[in-house]
Amino acid sequence: MVAALHSFKNQESKKHEVVYGVACDADDPETIGTCEILKARMPLCHHVLERTPSLGGRVNMLAEFMPADVYCSVADDTLCMTQDWDEKIAEAYALNDAGVWWWHNHYPEPVLYAIVSEKWRKATGRIFTEHFPYWFDDIWLLELWVLATETPFQYIEARIADHPRNTMRMRDLAFWHEFWHFTRPQRIKDAKAVAAALGLREPVCADI
16 A cells, blocks of 8 residues: 555656545554554545445545545555656546546556546546445446446546455355346436536437
């Protein structure tokens, strides 16, 4: 986590206000203590709570706790690889202040990490769903974007490297795959509501 935070902090453009947030489990004193030390070295807030059932729900809590124009949700085993990454995000935001974008990440395998505008968060009422104990929220958000805006998903010109270890709480994979497909009508419904909230035309979605 410390390496991840410093990899972003050390490569800021210094043109924008960047604040870092860490979601800490209440039974993890090492992480909580480390955050207390880091707060003297960088603008950092840590949110301590009992472990929640879903990862997405925890990200949503952090966003409520730390309102911003744009939110970047990354894991503690990612490293920023691009100097002035925040300026790259600012450039994309200037073109569309209701956007959703994605980091370039191809090491050791492609993984999706989202960058979400506050306008999009308000239109959807969240950044991620609160359905999943692991994975799936990123691809849910990606499909929701494509359905609502009828445009392809967009990368920013910045890269992170993902160094995954074990995926915590990963079980019942077949069930969650089925659940993902079963819930597509909800994404279609949400896409139409998001498009209306953002003043976009009603998207043409397949209702099956």
